[in-house]
Amino acid sequence: MNDLIQSIFGWVVESPFGQFVSAENLLLLTPEFLLLVVISVGLFQTMSDRLDDQKETWKLSVLGVFLALFSLVSIFLIVDPADGVSYLFMDSSTLMPSTLGLPVFYDMFRADLFSVTVRFFLLLGTLLVLLFSRRYIETRSSVPGEFYILMLGATLGAMLMAGANDLIMLFVALETLGISSFILAGYLRGEPKSTEASLKYLVFGGTATAVLLFGFSLLYGLSGGQTGFQEIVQGLQQANSSGLNFAVVSLMFIMILGGFAFKLSAAPFHMWTPDIYEGAPTPVTAFLSVVSKMGAFAMVIRFLFVVLSVAPAQEILMPLYMIFGVLALISMTLGNVAALKQTTIKRMLAYSTIAHVGYLFLGFLVMGVDSISSILFYLMTYVFMNLGAFAVAVQFTNETGRDDIAAYAGLVQKKPFLAFYMTFFLLSLAGIPITAGFFAKFFLFQTVAAAGSGYIWFVVIALLNSTISLYYYINVIRLMLVAEPSDTVIAMSRRVEFATALPVTLALMICFLGTLLLGVYADPLMALSRDAVSQLKVTDSQMLSQSK
Amino acid sequence: MSENFLPQNYLTCLLALPIVFALALPFLKPNEGSKNIHFYGVGASVVLFLFSSLAWLVTGRLKGDGLNLLYNSLTEVHPWFPNLGIHYAVGADGLSLTMMILTTFLLVMASVASITNIKKRVKLYYGMLFILTTAVMGVFLARDSFLFFLFYELELIPMYLLIAIWGGPNRKYASLKFVLYTLFGSVFLLAGILGLYFHISSTGGIAVQGQEFLFPIIQAHAATLAPTAQLLIFLAFFIGFGVKLPMVPFHTWLPDAHVEAPTPVSMLLAGILLKMGAYGMMRFCWEYLPEAAYELAPWVAALAVINIVYTAGVALVQKDLKKLIAYSSVSHMGFVLLGLAAMNELGFNGAVFVMFAHGIVSAALFMCVGTLYTRTHTRMIADFGGLGKQVPVIFYFFMFMSMASLGLPLLISFASETLVFYGAFLSDFFHHTIPFFGLKLFWHMRLATLLSALGIIIGAAYLLWMLKRVFFGEMPKKWNQLADASRSEVFVLATLALLVMGYGFQPALITHHFEAEVSNVARMYPMIHARKQMEASAARQIKGPKSTIKQLSSAESISGAQVEDTVEQQELVTYE
Incomplete structure (x- = not known):
């Protein structure tokens, strides 16, 4: 296998850069490099003023994301014929996770099963967003090209977040995602709401980042000046032998948690979410609520799991884990109750996102391999069901220019498939069986309830919350299926332009199949997420024992 | 066994058949008045009924070991989520098969009733009806508690749409209330299922690993639960199923749903959907958690009395004909609770028999109300009067079914409710004063039985009074042109009436199907x-x-x- 890698990347290693990189490093980051190449080429393309050239960028971006997806899968599934070990999966003879080339660039980045899984779904999510955003952006902006490039930039940031194993790397990745998102949110320059969204996002995001950085600086000090996750743990262990100050450790934890909660839009740090989701162009809202959220969750999972849920931080912070439970309950209740009264589909989905984040936080409350892996599984299903709902919303806005819920009345009579897809995705979000959303909720709540009798109340409240959530989801379904058609729907044409509708249809099909298949047979992905999360823990202890 | 000509995966085929029927619907082209779709719907449900009655015929002839062998051969277990121990497991016993045959039979009746009642979006209507059938049959046939829960939830959406699209003017409120109440119950149901799961996985050891959800495993291990845990899980199931039963104070969704639902949907709602609650209660609470059931029996008996008497009293003052029938339906479901609280063979058999009888009689009563409503577009009792001469056939059936409902001897309700009363009167498991917030109340099953009998008297009162106001006296002029029952309506009502009489004369025809299993459950209680x-x-x-x-x-x-x-x-x- 090494010969193969050498023959592909040998020239880089032999070049003057060779002292910084190894061939394996390059191989493991191929998807990211592919995105970089597409971004660079695309930027040249967007220099042209001609709209046709701008439109070419869409094709380039889709191709780039697709290639990145393909390379990600193929690289990590390749099995070395010599020893039968693939990069990711267990070695069949020893049943140990393969550690081939996991650390990349001096352990700044980890290409383990967890990051590869998350990166796969990030790329898939971006691909879906790109598929259904084309018509929306091209009819609203004179320079659609940059939109796609910025989206790829944001995806790159999210992908790096998924594997970041160092505070500095984490911060750089976070900012790559953040800055791209600020611009994306304000992409419709003519619309005041979009500009407002962008500015709000920038101000709020900047503040949250500052809080997060302050937490990081405390951690840096506590660990004796370390930035790598494993080094921090060791540093904390050394510092603990001479006694760690509880107040400082908790301050650090709360600062970091505040920053994270903001990024994940958990209540009470959620204020920005509805305004920005409403103001931003709908595809961007979809991107923010799925891809960006998944990247942020991956970052938080790795950080909490590798750094803070290991001794000595874990012993000190154990009593503070209840904060996750409180945030979870506030988020889900507030999100669901606020969503009841919303009149636009984007705001409703924004509040529903807050509620879903609340459910997911229950997994952090328990902080075990099972619960974290059910968070990961939930995020996977969320990619399909939420992006599906957004795809329908984008398609509806494309055809009617409206995004208020009342306009959806009677949709089934004009566009039965669109209404059917939306019904399915909303039922999945509500957690009705035979959809992915049901199993995601079930696994999550089950692991939380299994953690101890003290947690059963959280589960009961979460279940009652999902009853509340059904009210607003089913309200949309009722309007679409039951109510008499609204004027907007009556004005819709039955005819479908095949060429423009094809990408959206493709995206809808992928989302539908994903939601359905995960609802009928979730076992493989469930096992994958469990392997990924347990490997996060295993490789780490291995690394620690090696270094000792 | 030579009698067993059922295929190995008979139950799976049975569950899949309605889905196949539903999937074929989009390819049909409706003609004038959607007659062909109605024809297809009725035909498909008849096919389903005939297919399901195969099992009924076979099991009716067998006894003892032969019957058990047959049930074993029908059971199918396939791993579904191996990591979590979830199986696709379906199986049958007398109780399940009785409920299943009731489902498919009432589906035929509802489909025939739909011909006159459903005019718009007929294809979608039958699609929902078939999906509903699969879900309900799945509940009765599931042998894995997780699968049971899945089917239990799956029923929600088609039923919601059936009420929300084809319902009356206030359908938006009623359908949403139905969904939210049921989902509220499901929360408790899920909590109960998970509670059992955690208990079994923590105490069962290696032997049960990966099969904690299966019914036989639950049955074997639920008895080892700590008393408080058993009580809590029992309560979770009891509330969860009580919403569906419906049990006071969770019953208020039912009258609303009935009033707004179209006639065939009302028939199904009263006939089989409520039975899901009763069946689940019987299965999980009384069969798998007998100790808790024994402990709580006095309270359940009290709830049963409240259910019977209170809702009968509410029915007495209803101005809306359909609401009256709906409350009477709730009142009769109280007898199921009373039979369960009796905890002896007679009581349990009576409870199951009441489920069946109530399915037939209340469906027929809703059909009667429906025939009047389609002609007059009003359900207010005050608007009617003296209809007996104008529509004698409807009058005849309405009278007959009311008599059946109020427990006229030799009709099906009489047989079933007598069994319950007999069982409850002989039940001797608790006879003491029970503490009630500091007071000491005398409470005995015989007292409960006597109080419940009050429900029968009130039942006679509201039904006879209703008949008097609707069919006797002076007829308002506007009903001069009223047409009598059509052929399809007569078919439905006559078929139901035949069953009411047949099983009333010879109750053993139905009881021998479930007697053995149900009596087995009762044998645990004396010990x-x-x-x-x-x-x-x-x-x-x-x-x-x-x-x-x-x-x-x-x-x-x-x-x-x-x-x-x-x-x-x-x-x-x-x-x-």
């Missing part, structure tokens, strides 16, 4: 009773040196021993 008595007397003996208490306790222990003796005797008898 539990004896053990509890022993424990109680032992506790008293330890407690006090005082002579009075000693005397009392020795007397108690004698009675405990006597009870045990009788239990052993009973055992001997049954084994002989």
Whole structure:
């Protein structure tokens, strides 16, 4: 296998850069490099003023994301014929996770099963967003090209977040995602709401980042000046032998948690979410609520799991884990109750996102391999069901220019498939069986309830919350299926332009199949997420024992 | 066995058949008035009924070991989520098959009733009806508690749409109320299922690993639960299914849903959807958690009395004909609770029989109300009067079904409710004062039985009064042009009437299908009773040196021993 890698990347290693990189490093980051190449080429393309050239960028971006997806899968599934070990999966003879080339660039980045899984779904999510955003952006902006490039930039940031194993790397990745998102949110320059969204996002995001950085600086000090996750743990262990100050450790934890909660839009740090989701162009809202959220969750999972849920931080912070439970309950209740009264589909989905984040936080409350892996599984299903709902919303806005819920009345009579897809995705979000959303909720709540009798109340409240959530989801379904058609729907044409509708249809099909298949047979992905999360823990202890 | 000509995966085919029927619907092209779709719908449901009656015919002939062999051969278990121990497991026993045949039979009746009642979006209507059928049959046939829950939830969406699209003017409110109430119940149901799961996985060890959700495993291990845990899980299931039953105070969704639902949907709602609650209660609470059921029996009996008498009283003052029938339906479901609280063979058999009888009679009553509504577009009792001469056929059936409902001898309700009363009256598991917020109340199953009989009297009152106001007296002029029942309506009502009479004359025709299994459940209770008595007397003996208490306790222990003796005797008898 090494010969193969050498023959592909040998020239880089032999070049003057060779002292910084190894061939394996390059191989493991191929998807990211592919995105970089597409971004660079695309930027040249967007220099042209001609709209046709701008439109070419869409094709380039889709191709780039697709290639990145393909390379990600193929690289990590390749099995070395010599020893039968693939990069990711267990070695069949020893049943140990393969550690081939996991650390990349001096352990700044980890290409383990967890990051590869998350990166796969990030790329898939971006691909879906790109598929259904084309018509929306091209009819609203004179320079659609940059939109796609910025989206790829944001995806790159999210992908790096998924594997970041160092505070500095984490911060750089976070900012790559953040800055791209600020611009994306304000992409419709003519619309005041979009500009407002962008500015709000920038101000709020900047503040949250500052809080997060302050937490990081405390951690840096506590660990004796370390930035790598494993080094921090060791540093904390050394510092603990001479006694760690509880107040400082908790301050650090709360600062970091505040920053994270903001990024994940958990209540009470959620204020920005509805305004920005409403103001931003709908595809961007979809991107923010799925891809960006998944990247942020991956970052938080790795950080909490590798750094803070290991001794000595874990012993000190154990009593503070209840904060996750409180945030979870506030988020889900507030999100669901606020969503009841919303009149636009984007705001409703924004509040529903807050509620879903609340459910997911229950997994952090328990902080075990099972619960974290059910968070990961939930995020996977969320990619399909939420992006599906957004795809329908984008398609509806494309055809009617409206995004208020009342306009959806009677949709089934004009566009039965669109209404059917939306019904399915909303039922999945509500957690009705035979959809992915049901199993995601079930696994999550089950692991939380299994953690101890003290947690059963959280589960009961979460279940009652999902009853509340059904009210607003089913309200949309009722309007679409039951109510008499609204004027907007009556004005819709039955005819479908095949060429423009094809990408959206493709995206809808992928989302539908994903939601359905995960609802009928979730076992493989469930096992994958469990392997990924347990490997996060295993490789780490291995690394620690090696270094000792 | 030579009698067994059922294929190996008969139950799976049965569950898949309605889905196949539903999937074929989009390819049909409706003609004028969607007649062909109605024809397809009725035909498909008849096919389903015939297919499901195969099992009914086969099991009706077998007994004892042969029957058990057949049930075993019908059971299918396939791993579904191996990591979590979830299986696709379906199976049958007498109770399940009785409920299943009721489902498919009422589907035929509802489909025929739909011909006159459903005019718009007929294809979607039958699609929802078939998906609903699969979900309900799945609930009755599932042998894995997780699968059970899935089917239980799956029923929600088609039923919601059936009420929300084809319902009356206030359908938006009613359908949403139905969904939210049911989902509220499901929360408790899921909590109960998970509670059982965690208990079994923590105490069962390697032997049960990966099959914690399967019914046989639950049955074997639920008895080892700690008493408080058993009580909590029992309560979770009881509330969860109580919403569906419906049980006071969770019953208010039902009248609303019935009033707004179209006639065929009302028939299905009363006929089979409520039975899901009763079936689940019987299965999970009384079969798998007998100790908790024994402990809580006085309370359940009290709830049953409230259910019967209170809702009958509410029915008395209804102005809306359909609401009246809906409340009477709730009142009759109280007899299921009473039969379950009796905890003996007669009571349990009576409870299951009431489920079946209620399915037939209440569906027929809703059909009767529906025939009037389609002609007059009003359901207010005050708007009617003297219709007996104008529409004699409807009058005849309405009268007949009301008589059946109020328990006229030799009709099906009489047979079933008599069984419940008989069982409840003979039940002797609790006869003491029970503490009630500081008060000591005398409470006995016989008292509960007597109070419940009040429900029958009120039932006679509201039904006869209703008949008088609707069919006798002066007829308002506007009903001069009223047409009598159409052929399809007569077909539905006559078929139901035949069953009401047939099973009323010869109840054994139906009871012998489920008697064996249901009586098996009842056999656990005398043993539990004896053990509890022993424990109680032992506790008293330890407690006090005082002579009075000693005397009392020795007397108690004698009675405990006597009870045990009788239990052993009973055992001997049954084994002989």
